[in-house]
Amino acid sequence: MALAHPPLTGDPELIDSWRAWLVAIGAGLSCGMAFGTIYTFGAFIESMATEFGAGQGGTSVMIGIATLLFFSTGIISGPLLHHLGPRPLLAVGGALFVAGLVATSSVSELWHGYVVYGVGCGFGAGLFVSPLFATAASWFLRHRAVSQGLVATGPGLGTMVLVPLAQRMIENLGWREAFRWLAVIGAITVLVCLVLVRRTPIVATAHPREHVRRVVRTKAFWQLTIGSTLFAVPVIGSLAAIIPFASSVGIGAGAAAWLLSVVGAASIFGRLLLTSFARALGSIRLLKISFAMLPVAFVIWFFASDRYAQIVVFAVILGVGYGGFVALQGDVTPHLFGVAGIGSVLGRLFFCYGIGSMIGPIAMFTLLESSGGTLLPIALAGGVALAGVLVIWGLTPDPVPLEPTTSTRAPRSPLQLSPPSVWMTVPASSDRWS
Template sequence: MDANPALSGPRIFHGWLVVAAAFAVMLMGFGSAYTFSAFVEPLQAEFAASRGSVSLVFSLAGFLYFGIGVASGPLADRFGSRPMAVAGMVLVAAGLALASAARSLTEVYAAYGLGVGLGVGFSYVPVLGAVQRWFARRRGFASGLAVSGIGVGTLAMPPLASFLIGELGWRGAYLAIGGLVAVVGIGAALAIESDPDARGLGPDGDPVRPDAQAAQPGWESPGGASIRDAVLSRPFIGLYLACLLSSFGVFVPFAHLVPYALDHGIPQGSAVVVLGMIGIGSTAGRFLLGGLADRMGRRASLLAMFAGMALALGAWAGSTGFWPLAAFALAFGAFYGGWVALLPALVADQFGGRNIAGIIGILYTSVAIGTLVGPSAAGFAYDAGGSYALPILAGALANVAAAGVLWGTSRSATAGSARDRTGR
């Protein structure tokens, strides 16, 4: 006699389909955002603008797509991730289409900065939160797969943008990318589901049976810390500060690597390929390091990511040729990808699943501040001194400081746990 399908579950766990949809949403959203480096020179030429003022377009968008998670996360916890993701993809598509018709740099700020910024912000944290609820034992690996969409977007979308700029001009390129987001991004967003409960499943596809829940390995209750308790805890404060420091340098390459390469005599096509190398490294980092951290410990692995990004940024400061820059981009991308993959899983480990999207959204306000300051400050530093050396080295040192903060917080938490066990 066949097993009860409600208990045996589907052949393919539906959580992996949610991961695939999250992958596509992030590919479209972040891929569109990270095409910006290919548009820097066309926008400078079109509006006779400085590099710093053009870079502010990317910084504004980055500030919004990380900062708006403080609102989109709790909204997703309450109303579901799907409507937030759909709204986000609509905004990205509309923002790109409106940017194609901009008559001034201010209108680019409004269309691209607000449209892409709010759109990615409305979709990113909600789909991340959804993925966390579908997995427990394989949470790090599932998160890595989902956010690898960002890496693939960084690999594929800038070369596509460069090609479209050559064929259609920058305005036509923005319009074409907006159309792609409308078709692929909105379609993927419609496949997002907030949690496995509606399908009678627990995390990782385990059947939900009241008499067996406590015995299921890796099963965790839908409870967890309140948002207030989480954000006032020492682990959260340490993680917030570490991410804030790191973000001052992390997003500088996404806005300035192509202009940096062009300044050093590398042709436009090769410069965009260098940026795409971040996507290759990032994809590998998200696939490999997320699963590795499930076995080695996510907090220790995150510490390694900060240290690795610091070393990579330091190497960038001395790189001028195509191959050294490509090597930097691959290494930096791998550590960056691991960082992005580990953060949501680490938050879920620490604070549970009940308010996961809201807690992640608050954490990402730290990244929002760093993204607003870092790329724009690097552009203005270049305008003032004709060199990127100072902002690149400052970004490397900021990641060293981030690693120090996380290490100190981890030691303090370990010592506190030891005192609790011994009663001293």
């Protein structure tokens, strides 16, 4: 059965152009600022828990709410992308994100933080993160995997830079002032990226809503969504918990904060390295390998105890697997389902990722407090990661047929343009994607 992704119309000369790379850079900077800021929460949790007299489990609800909204808002922002384009979403979401950081710096009760940090930072970032990944993907054809690696490098850079910076600011200025400075960094980044980001140069000739309905009925879609949920639980849980977990076994605060920078640096390496081999080895094959790195990483962490070098090895493997999975998913998704309605499809994937992101940190800290040690939460995180690998391993390497067709020709690229005089095609080869 030949693939029947809806044809697209627009300006083919802009695909893979210098303008497309500027969009990818803008998307990467915005997503890097958002991810990096959210991931600084592990540096804040001890100071906030102490001031408000709450346990780390209770305080971690803030990051649980924020990450849930951060990712799950994609189910709303995806359809909005088709109607409004990315810039209004970046402007409104960026303003909410910055306002949430400023408001969090002034909370007098912990539950206030649940609201302003969760809704402001989580929902605000969720309005633009998923749409920017989708927008960048739609600007590329031949270099989509590399461009998605570039976009996904932003979160790695953000984590690598902002986490130790936040730790230093907390030590020297206090946690409230640190949030205010993060707000300044966020505002400047959003303004710069509003200049770089532009709406996709191609438009689906078919109605994207009907296309998305077909997508969500496929086995491959559910493998990706369930796999994304099971991926997020251990990854986001570890990113939130690694600093306090390391501190609990006697590692200093500064050294513990640098572990997140190691994760960020390794994720950059994973994003750029794995996406650069996507054409040769196949994005879907590399996606599975990236996921399979997680159980290995947690076995190493489980036996690390207070050995800092071994925890660093865990952080490196976690970062490479995490970075590769996130970057390759932006290439795999349009390959399997086409780019028509891609904002909505990626939004649904982000929503499932958000469910796992909410569960992960809360589960890690709750298990830490209830068990009195780190071994149980680390072991369960590894078990969840292994379950996710089993779900994702059977993912098809070929584009998913979404409607019957009598054509006997090889499937065209999902980015093929209409009318025929401006069609853009690439060789259809499952080896490239498997």
